[in-house]
Amino acid sequence: MLSILRRIILLTIMITVAGLPAAHAQHTTPVDIAFPRADGTTTAGTVHAPAGATGRPGVVLVHGSGDGSGEHYDRVAEAFARAGIVALRYDKRTEGYTPAHRDYALLADDALAAVAALRSRPEVDPARVGLWGLSEGGWVAPLAASRSTEVAFLITIGANSIAPAAQQNWANETRFRTAGVRGSMVDVLARNGIRQLVSAGQFAQAGYDPIPVLERITQPVLAIWGDQDRLTPPGDSLRGFQLAFERAGKTNYTLRTLANAQHGGQPTTDGFDKLPGLVPGYGELMGDWVNGIPGTAVPPVADKPAAQGHSARALSPASWWETTTVQLTLLFGMILALAGYACTGMVGSWRLPDRLPARVLWCTVVLGIAGTIVQLGYILTTRATSFGPLLFGRTLPWLALQLLALGAVVALGVVLARARHTLAGVSIGARTRWTLLVCGGTGFVLWALYWGLLLP
Structure with a gap:
């Protein structure tokens, strides 16, 4: 009798564990891989997957500006993996990548090569592999998604609905205004400095317009901003995304604002510092949304735009x-x-x-x-x-x-x-x-x- 009771208890535990949602997965296994890019070169990456995963959703992490290094991408990948989603972090193309030379189209091709590599992995369901883009990746990942039907969904964090030059000008103005600086140092010197960089060809992709790309995206979109973002205008960008999607008749999107979060979704006291980890709810939001697609992407949801000290302004071309x-x-x-x-x-x-x-x-x-x-x-x-x-x-x-x-x-x-x-x-x-x-x-x-x- 005792033996039968033990078997019943054990069977009950096994059924309960098997029925837990993927968001409760705790153990992850990183695996290093290499894969070819569209131009024939090879790059490396790391797959973060729930232990024993098969047929799970997948996501490719697309970098922000710079060389793509840093522990932040590992934190995000682990957050996805704990939610039952296989994440691929790959090495960013840095050869020929400078402030004066960067090619969003080429970086988008690299992101799609990473999508193809992840789709071939046994841990994932190839029909459910999407893109996640941070900051500059918020220009690159949407461009990649607009070019391929193999991308199942798109997530952005700290993305812009304005051109890079206007974004950089807003960020500079924000730093000065927050510190109490007023007048021509902010309104003229900093602004004209950026316009000179553009005129001199030292600010690559300065006039890139993300709106036409956003209007072409058919996949479900989750766009997230920190309400304390000091690099991207979070309120203006949310409104820009929403207007673009409404003009295109898009209905499968979610636009969210995270409280007390900075540009990359980390906790912050003033938007400029970065506290350890990810802001509470960020990882869970992405995990629940991906695991619930398509239902979690419709009807469209848009949070109230974050407050900004001032609105972003377009930079006029130099006379x-x-x-x-x-x-x-x-x-x-x-x-x-x-x-x-x-x-x-x-x-x-x-x-x-x-x-x-x-x-x-x-x-x-x-x-x-x-x-x-x-x-x-x-x-x-x-x-x-x-x-x-x-x-x-x-x-x-x-x-x-x-x-x-x-x-x-x-x-x-x-x-x-x-x-x-x-x-x-x-x-x-x-x-x-x-x-x-x-x-x-x-x-x-x-x-x-x-x-x-x-x-x-």
Whole structure:
């Protein structure tokens, strides 16, 4: 009798365990693989699968910007695997990948090669393999999905419905505005810096428009944003996705906003820092949604867009006089004029009798040019969120540059006003030096206006 009772209990336990939903899977097994890309090269990847999985849904993780390394992708892959979904993380193509050269179409081909590799695995159901894209992957993964019927679904996190240049400008503005910075340093210097990168061909895919791609996607879509995202405008992007899908008549989508989450779905205190792990509910949301397709994708669901400090703005193309060629010509012209003025001062007969205004003008222009270049480089290369003490909403270095620019304008005015007195009876060489100085000073005033030094 006892033996029969034990068998009944054991059978009951086995049936109960077998009937547990896949979302409760705890043990995962990573397996390293290699697979060919469309261009004939080979890349490596790691498959994260629930132990003993067969016929499960699968998902390919598509990277954000950079080299695609980092523990975050492993966390996401493990979250999928614990939900009973086989995840493939593959090595991102980094050869030839720079800020000045990146090809979303080529990266999309790589993602589709990874989909083909995962579909061939015994752990997965080839009819249920989809894509997950983070940040830059939010441009690449939708493009891949729009090109292939073999992609069963699409998930994005921190994706944009705007062009990369506009997104980067919004991110820069957000960093400064959050720190309390106001005025031309944000509205002019940072914005024109990005436009110059675009004009110079140093910002690849800057004008990429994701909307036509979103309108072509027929697969179920789960798009997620953190309400504290400081890299992608989460509210604007959610609205952009929803409008694109509505125009296309799409009904199988879910747009969600995660509370207290940053750009990649990690917990955060202010949107800039990253606390360990994934924000509560993120992994469960994706797992339940994938395991429940198609029912979980219809009817369409859209959360309230996250609040933003300001909306993203499109970047207007540079006019002819704003192009990098013209700006560099002006810059080098100023440098040559100022260098010519300084060098010819060694000739005694070429020196100007009224030297103080000229010296003030030369010094303020030289310091203004050098300081602006340093400040612009800092803005475009740093991700700092604190900029030191502020005065009138300006950082102290920027305020100093604005004062230098104002001093240069005053000095130029004095030099021009006293031209008749200064040039009376002087040599041709002195007149040439004066002309060089005035040309350099006038060029600087135009340059300072463009870069915001003379704007509020």
